[in-house]
Amino acid sequence: MIPYPWAKALFIWGTPLWIESLSSREILEVKRLELERTLAQITLEAEAKVSEL
Numbered sequence: 384m385i386p387y388p389w390a391k392a393l394f395i396w397g398t399p400l401w402i403e404s405l406s407s408r409e410i411l412e413v414k415r416l417e418l419e420r421t422l423a424q425i426t427l428e429a430e431a432k433v434s435e436l
Contacts (some may be wrong), residue, residue, distance in 0.1 A: 391436060395429050397421045
């Protein structure tokens with residue numbers, strides 16, 4: 384989505400998630416769960432900040 388000119392916007396990002404190219408399935412699953420938790424946390428943070436606007 385592209386915001387309208389002069390619209391307020393909120394950008395939130397987390398720390399980088401590094402995954403070795405030859406990671407095992409177990410490591411990939413751990414990283415997937417970590418990513419899922421991080422995205423959920425960032426979503427909650429964004430929704431809380433947007434509701435304050």
